[in-house]
Amino acid sequence: MKAVRMIVLALAVAVGFSACGGKPKTKVTLEEAKAGRDQELFLEGVTAIHKGSFDQGRILLNTMINTYADSPLTKMAKLTIADSYYLAGGTKNLAQAEVEYRDWVQFFPQDPLADDILMKMAEIHLRQVMAADRDTTHAKLAERQLKEMLRRYPETDRKQDAEALMGGVQEILAMHELKVARFYYPHRESAQAAQMRTEEILNKYPNFSRFDEALFLHARAMADQ
Incomplete structure (x- = not known):
């Protein structure tokens, strides 16, 4: 399922951000290289959704988005929230997924995933x-x-x-x-x-x-x- 693949991608992004900077050599370097709270929230949120805890995952991701609006993970966090509704299924969740996907495409129309998201919106109705x-x-x-x-x-x-x-x-x-x-x-x-x-x-x-x-x-x- 495409939504699952996107969540796996989100997990990979989170791990990548956490791993950057290499092994710290001093306490100061360790503090500077340590993953920020936005990365922690993102990884926790994606992991929760991947395990089926959709509400918990959305709370964590929304906290990240609202607190760290300039985080490079914001775009993927918004997409993961949309995917969580798609994965949950049911009429109400699918309707909300479409709203979230539409907002995402409006914010990021030139993103390489934009065509996939429009396809996903069609699949919601299919x-x-x-x-x-x-x-x-x-x-x-x-x-x-x-x-x-x-x-x-x-x-x-x-x-x-x-x-x-x-x-x-x-x-x-x-x-x-x-x-x-x-x-x-x-x-x-x-x-x-x-x-x-x-x-x-x-x-x-x-x-x-x-x-x-x-x-x-x-x-x-x-x-x-």
Whole structure:
């Protein structure tokens, strides 16, 4: 899971900061080389989250951020807090994770991880996508987020992954429209409604696996008006 890999990265960053400076030769050097409290809080917070103690980890990381705003670890601390909500799962936690990720990208739009974070925001909605005959809110939000990611970072190395996810999401959205059109045409005898639904497919989802069926139903609906 990407969030786990990011937390492992955060742990590596924390260890790296703690190890810098080499072995102290005098008491003064030891004091100067000793890791600051921001590093201690960061490492403790990341470790707590890695062990599943999400609330404790967030408290430690927020303490670090609020007390040491200029710390070079602040950026990773903010990202780790967002990851903690993602890892916790559940509707409320995922919603909060999206808020935290969005704030992070706004603060650090040029960071090398920014495209990954936008991808993660799409994955939040993908985790909540329902079947094609159910509510499509999260599928539409996932599609929107993937489009935004590709628009902002067209050269991203995650492009193929994003396009693959986009194809899956659009398959669900197109199938939803087709099922509604099937319902309206034979059962409600509403050719106009069926035409509108199939027209949505023809205009927006050219790679839909049942595009031919949508085209046929569209033609029948138009002929019956």
